[in-house]
Amino acid sequence: MKEITFTTKFNAFxxxxxxxxxxxxxxxxxxxxxxxxYAPYSKFRVGVAIALDNGEVIVGSNQENAAYPSGLCAERVAIFYAGGKYPNAKIVKMAITAASDTNQTTAPIPPCGSCRQSIAEYEIKQEQPIQIYFMGEIGAIYKSESLKNLLPFMFDKKFL
Incomplete structure (x- = not known):
C-alpha cells in the first residue's frame, strides 16, 4: 500500500x-x-455570475421544485445557459454566493457535488481552468484557481 496525498491551495479574502x-x-x-x-423549500438562496471570454456575464439562481430532483442549482442554471447561448465561449471565472432565509451564512459556501461535476465538464471541454470565487452571505471569500482544487478526482470522458 502507498499513500497518495493531494494538496489544494485557495486564496482567502x-x-x-x-x-x-x-x-x-x-x-x-x-x-x-x-x-x-426560487427557494420556498430549502430557504437557501444561491446566486452565481459567470464571466465569459467574450465579455458576456451570465447569472443564475437556484430554482427549486416540490419534486426535489426537478430543481436546479444556480451554478448549473448559469453554466448550461452559457453553454447554450455561447457554445464557443470559455468560462473565465465565476462568483458564487449563498444565503439562508433562517440564519446568516458567514462561511464560504462551495458548489455542491453535482455542480462541481458540471463545472468540471466545461473546464475539461475548454482546456482552461475556471477561477471560482465563493462566499456565504457575508464574510470571507475563497478563490480557487481551478475546479481541480474542489474535485481532485474528476470524472470525465476519458473514462468512458
Missing part, C-alpha cells in the same frame, strides 16, 4: 472590497442573482 475590481463587480451580480432564487 476577508471582504468583497479586497477582491480585484472585476471580481467585485462579478460578485455583486451574483448577490443580485441570489435575490431571484
Amino acid at each position: 476577508d471582504t468583497v472590497e479586497e477582491l480585484p475590481n472585476d471580481v467585485q463587480e462579478l460578485m455583486t451580480e451574483a448577490i443580485e442573482a441570489r435575490k431571484n432564487a
